[in-house]
Amino acid sequence: MKNDRQQLEQLRQSIDECDEALLALLKKRQGFVEQLVAHKQAAGDAVFVPEREQAIFQRLTDRADFYGLDFELVRDILQRIMRDSYARQARIQRHISPQNQDHQPATQPHQQPQSAKSICVIGGKGQLGGFFVEQFRLSGHSVCVLDRNDWPNADQLLANKDLVLIAVPMAETETTIEQLSGLSDHTLLADITSVKHQPLQHMLKVHSGPVIGLHPMFGPGQSHMARQLLLYTQGRQPEASDWLLQQFRQWGCYTESIDAEAHDTLMGTVQALRHFVTFVTGWQLMANGQSLDELLRVSSPIYRLELSLIGRLFAQQPELYVDIWLKSEQAPSVISAFGDCFKQAEGWINKGERTQLINQFKQIADYFSHSNADFFQQSDTLLEAFRERIQSS
Amino acid sequence: MKNDRQQLEQLRQSIDECDEALLALLKKRQGFVEQLVAHKQAAGDAVFVPEREQAIFQRLTDRADFYGLDFELVRDILQRIMRDSYARQARIQRHISPQNQDHQPATQPHQQPQSAKSICVIGGKGQLGGFFVEQFRLSGHSVCVLDRNDWPNADQLLANKDLVLIAVPMAETETTIEQLSGLSDHTLLADITSVKHQPLQHMLKVHSGPVIGLHPMFGPGQSHMARQLLLYTQGRQPEASDWLLQQFRQWGCYTESIDAEAHDTLMGTVQALRHFVTFVTGWQLMANGQSLDELLRVSSPIYRLELSLIGRLFAQQPELYVDIWLKSEQAPSVISAFGDCFKQAEGWINKGERTQLINQFKQIADYFSHSNADFFQQSDTLLEAFRERIQSS
Structure with a gap:
């Protein structure tokens, strides 16, 4: 022994x-x-x-x-x-890199002098705007920032730029674009708003040079862009934005081209409706007087994961989400469509219509089974990793 | 160079x-x-x-x-x-372990002979039931299975057991319990149903010996039970279930005791409402004629993760979920409460009430900030791991 x-x-x-x-x-x-x-x-x-x-x-x-x-x-x-x-x-x-020094290139530029660009980021002191200012500088470009109080000097800050990037809160996008009628002809005008059709039309109207709409599918809380997704919509003179898309790819981004209206329709579901349902879910938990800690004690890993995704939403700025709901043309109709399905299913439950519910479930399962997505199986491994994380910390 | x-x-x-x-x-x-x-x-x-x-x-x-x-x-x-x-x-x-040999102990028992138990699993050919049959055998217990067709021999199969475990589909739990009035006095009667109050009351009425309600917060698709969560509700003679809970802990489970009615109230949210919202979300995607592959192409990692959690639901048996909605006493009221919040928020969006939405958002954020949960930060790391997974496969 x-x-x-x-x-x-x-x-x-x-x-x-x-x-x-x-x-x-x-x-x-x-x-x-x-x-x-x-x-x-x-x-x-x-x-x-x-x-x-x-x-x-x-x-x-x-x-x-x-x-x-x-x-x-x-x-x-x-x-x-x-x-x-x-x-x-x-x-x-x-x-x-030098901290907090506007208008200065990074000390370790990656760019050869001839490929370094002159860039102005409008809203470059915001979270996501600031992230791009830093990234452009680290890559050797010359970047200036146009902040809320800088509009008196706008002509000087915007003159002769290779790129003017609009990175203001969604609610200020329209009024910002309106003030950009005096850009140089060769300046590439771009925005990073979460809706694409209206801002793109607006930019094309105001500026006669090259235009591109960007939608980075990531927030400012990233340390790097490797494996992140950037959606883009061409507006005018696509060749003028080659270097910019190439720069994103060099940072490690995947880039996907998408039509502006198709983008907005998809985002009605991907962003507006989804965040709205998460919002209502959080609301219901609060209204129910549910103790989150008690919920967590009895939760399976998959539900803890879902709770953490809900909590993630409420840890961010309300305006980010509220403005997506209010600015998205598709939001009202997809939200209403969700409400209709909800009402019908609720009626079946209240009437105990088991067969109806099972048949509907099977139809939706069939719809999901036709996707090429192969990551359904992977969620097991992911959940196991999550279980390890929450229980060892 | x-x-x-x-x-x-x-x-x-x-x-x-x-x-x-x-x-x-x-x-x-x-x-x-x-x-x-x-x-x-x-x-x-x-x-x-x-x-x-x-x-x-x-x-x-x-x-x-x-x-x-x-x-x-x-x-x-x-x-x-x-x-x-x-x-x-x-x-x-x-x-x-020997495959497909009922009534035989495993060849490599971990138990000393005196601690090996005699067990009957009703529904032991089902997915989760079969998983427990295998686990009990691997741990050296003597296990028999009572399947749908075995009721003529029930008296023999159920006689003198240390444990009778009910692992039948939810819809059959009640009729199964009704047939268990003849168990030996020392037999521990247990179930693994997702609701606890009614089955526990029913078991206590039918059987005069020890009773315990179990709710394993995991499915049969697991290779092991390390770090899994088992909820349990004591019914009668708790000391008689010590060995069983100890067995789950030896398998690596965390065990949490919970009152039957508190359990059912919490599960109204943790299971019934949550799965219902997921169900409606899948329905809306289908009704919208949305191409899942197109959605995936333009999705951020967090949305791909959410889609995979939705797909996970529809990859399982409809009855598992439909019966939770129909059997949970709390389901109708939590679903109705969710519907009320949804309607109110939808009204604000349609009327463009930005301030109302922002204030409500802040209130819910405040509610979430009072939880002790420290895993909100961890979702970043988790999402990064998920991004690596989906893009390298």
């Missing part, structure tokens, strides 16, 4: 030694990656290269097989290590 | 070598863990020991610090490795 205990202790010690070796290895890898990034930055190369990542994973599939390891295990660990690399790179860059 | 290329190539090779060493290390660790698990199983010890895990993470906090590594990186990687261990252990156990 005592021998057994000793053997158990020895095994535990061996496992601890493996973990120690793992840490040393992570540190060593980090050193090589930092050298690699320094090289890339000096050469102006993209830090995130999907093809290089894919090549690494392709090779690891074979190697995992060789060792008899689960490929998903190897992939998840490598992805986690790479994520750490991107975050570290972003921190290192920030540390190097 | 050529020298530069060479240096870049050398750095990439060094990184690849680190990755190769990482794989070898993972394999080595797996070997030690397998030996450790074999030891534990022979001794009948729990495979998942939260305290041992916590000790490992405590030590790693210091070591990560020593190496200048981000603790979250180290923690995430170790958790991923441990998850792989649990899944491997479950696979190894399954491989060892």
Whole structure:
């Protein structure tokens, strides 16, 4: 029996030694990656290269097989290590760059002088605007900011720019565009509003030069843009925005072109309705006098995850969401359509119509089964990761 | 320039070598863990020991610090490795256990003969029922199954059991309980229905021995129970269920006691309303003729995650959900309350009442800010992990 205990202790010690070796290895890898990034930055190369990542994973599939390891295990660990690399790179860059110095290029520009652009970000002291100001500077562009109080100097700030980027709150987009009639002919005018049709039409009317509508599908709380999604709608002279889209890709973004009206229709569902349902869900919990902590105590991981997604909404600025509901032309009709389905299903429940409910469920399941989405199975792994996270913290 | 290329190539090779060493290390660790698990199983010890895990993470906090590594990186990687261990252990156990042989104990029982129990699982050929049959057998208990066609032999199958576990579909729970009036006095009667008050009252009426209500907050698609949540409601003679709760804890479950009526009230929100809103959301997408693939193309990671949670619901049996809506006494009132909030907010949007919406938003945000939940920040990391998953697959 005592021998057994000793053997158990020895095994535990061996496992601890493996973990120690793992840490040393992570540190060593980090050193090589930092050298690699320094090289890339000096050469102006993209830090995130999907093809290089894919090549690494392709090779690891074979190697995992060789060792008899689960490929998903190897992939998840490598992805986690790479994520750490991107975050570290972003921190290192920030540390190097001059803080709070407007109108100054970064000290470590990645751009060759001839490709550096002259940019004005309207609303560049806002959260997302400020994020782009920083990113443009880190990439060696010359950036100035036009803030609320700077309109008296607008002519000077906007003159002769390669890019004027509108990054003001949604409610101020229209009045901002109205003041941009005097831009230089070669200036590319762009916005990052969450609706695209109206602002794009408005920009095309006010400015006769190149125009593009952008919709970054991410918030300012990011340390980097690797793997983020940027939607864009061409307005006029698409060739004039090539460098800008290329810059986003160099930052690691995926870019997707979309028609302005199709964009707004999709966003009626993707943003307006979805956030609205989340809003009402939070409201109902509050109205019900439900204790969140008691709810959490008895919640499955999937519900804790859903609660955290609800809480995420309410941790942000109300205006962001309220203005999407009020500005989206599609919002009233999709919200009303949701309300109709809700009423009908509620009626079935109150009348105990089990067969109706089951048949409707099957129809919707059929609709979902026709998608190419292969990530339904992946939610299991994701939920397991989430369970580990909430219970170990 | 050529020298530069060479240096870049050398750095990439060094990184690849680190990755190769990482794989070898993972394999080595797996070997030690397998030996450790074999030891534990022979001794009948729990495979998942939260305290041992916590000790490992405590030590790693210091070591990560020593190496200048981000603790979250180290923690995430170790958790991923441990998850792989649990899944491997479950696979190894399954491989060892005899398949499809009813009434036979597993060949590798963990229990000492005196602690092995005699168990009948009613509905043990169903998904969740079958999962428990397997788990009980793997832990060395003697398990028989009472299926739909076995009622003629019920007296024999139910006689003298330590535990009779009801694991039938929700709609059949009542009629099943009615047939259990002849159980032995010492038999522990338990169910795993998603509502607790009515079934518990019913079991107490029919059976005069020990009674407990269980609600496993997980489905049958699990390979193991480590970190899962089991809710339980005591009915009669709680000491008679000590061994059962202890068994769940040995499997790695967290167990939480809850009053039957409080349980049902909470589940009105946690299950009935939540699944209902998901159901209506899926319905609206279908009714809208929305192409899921087009939606996915323009979706942020958080929306792809939400879509995958919706798809998850429709990948399951309709009866599971429809019967929760119809059997939950709380469902009609929470659904109606949600409908009221929805109508009021919809009215504000249609009338353009921006201030009302913003004020309501702030009130709900205040309600959420009073929770102790610290996982709101964690959803960022989780979403980043999800983004990696969907884009690399």
